[in-house]
Amino acid sequence: MPTPDREASLWTLVREDIACVKGRDPAARYALEIALTYPGVHAVLHHRMAHRLWRRGWRFPARLLAWFARLVTNVDIHPGARIGRRFFIDHGAGVVIGETAEIGDDVTLYHGVTLGGTSWSPGKRHPTIGDGVLIGAGAKVLGPITVAAGARVGANSVVVEDVPPAMTVVGIPGRVVRDPRDRRAAGDQTYGRINLEHHLIPDPVGDALALMIDRIAFLEARVGHLQGRVASLQAQVAALDPAAADSVCA
Known part of the structure; x- marks a missing residue:
């Protein structure tokens, strides 16, 4: 007062x-x-x-x-x-x-x-x-x-x-x-x-956008890593059984 x-x-x-x-x-x-x-x-x-x-x-x-x-x-x-x-x-x-x-x-x-x-x-x-x-x-x-x-x-x-x-x-x-x-x-x-x-x-909107960008980059890296593992697994299976490799792709 x-x-x-x-x-x-x-x-x-x-x-x-x-x-x-x-x-x-x-x-x-x-x-x-x-x-x-x-x-x-x-x-x-x-x-x-x-x-x-x-x-x-x-x-x-x-x-x-x-x-x-x-x-x-x-x-x-x-x-x-x-x-x-x-x-x-x-x-x-x-x-x-x-x-x-x-x-x-x-x-x-x-x-x-x-x-x-x-x-x-x-x-x-x-x-x-x-x-x-x-x-x-x-x-x-x-x-x-x-x-x-x-x-x-x-x-x-x-x-x-x-x-x-x-x-x-x-x-x-x-x-x-x-x-x-x-x-x-x-x-x-x-x-x-x-x-x-x-x-x-501080800029709360800017901070939120920065967190979102960081999260998107992290998720893209995870997806790229998983795609690499799938490709590696597909190559290993193809060496043993080409038909099975097609089912792994699907």
């Missing part, structure tokens, strides 16, 4: 949002540059202000501020969404976060991510994202599901079911393909410094 932002001042939250960028973006240099030039940071700042208005019942000003943020950042965050601390949207383009979405602390989203709904029904319609989750570019997380703490969602995946803690999900629909907790224990991934090694995300 996200940390309610009423527990910290807006200034404290914004400072944390700016500071966390250095740990997750190698291109980030210093705080002033981040504050002035990162649209993802601008979107989060506007959302934090809009969300406070939304909680106080000032719904139209909140929606107006969210609309303005979308206009200038290309990030669409509903003011009702609950977002935890040290939230980073890298590149900040095409991200959509729905009204009932809940985002924990130390979460990283790349461009094109959608935290969307799958129903017209009122109530909880959008995902809950746990602490330390990383969601790759273009991924879609849909419905009132939970992506538990420490999980990773591969780029362009479509996730429609719950994701267990510290798992990696890829594909359409998303499937759990790896448990990276051994690498987290070694310090590769902590909530302070998110693991950004997208190239290490």
Whole structure:
């Protein structure tokens, strides 16, 4: 569950949002540059202000501020969404976060991510994202599901079911393909410094095809071996009785 932002001042939250960028973006240099030039940071700042208005019942000003943020950042965050601390949207383009979405602390989203709904029904319609989750570019997380703490969602995946803690999900629909907790224990991934090694995300379809190719090659070798034994047996029988060799062939 996200940390309610009423527990910290807006200034404290914004400072944390700016500071966390250095740990997750190698291109980030210093705080002033981040504050002035990162649209993802601008979107989060506007959302934090809009969300406070939304909680106080000032719904139209909140929606107006969210609309303005979308206009200038290309990030669409509903003011009702609950977002935890040290939230980073890298590149900040095409991200959509729905009204009932809940985002924990130390979460990283790349461009094109959608935290969307799958129903017209009122109530909880959008995902809950746990602490330390990383969601790759273009991924879609849909419905009132939970992506538990420490999980990773591969780029362009479509996730429609719950994701267990510290798992990696890829594909359409998303499937759990790896448990990276051994690498987290070694310090590769902590909530302070998110693991950004997208190239290490596995390809389950490619792995399955590789296994099938290996199996086919093994079966072809077995068939070739058996054909060789039959030919050898036929030659031995033919040396003794040509008629019997014909029956062996048949």
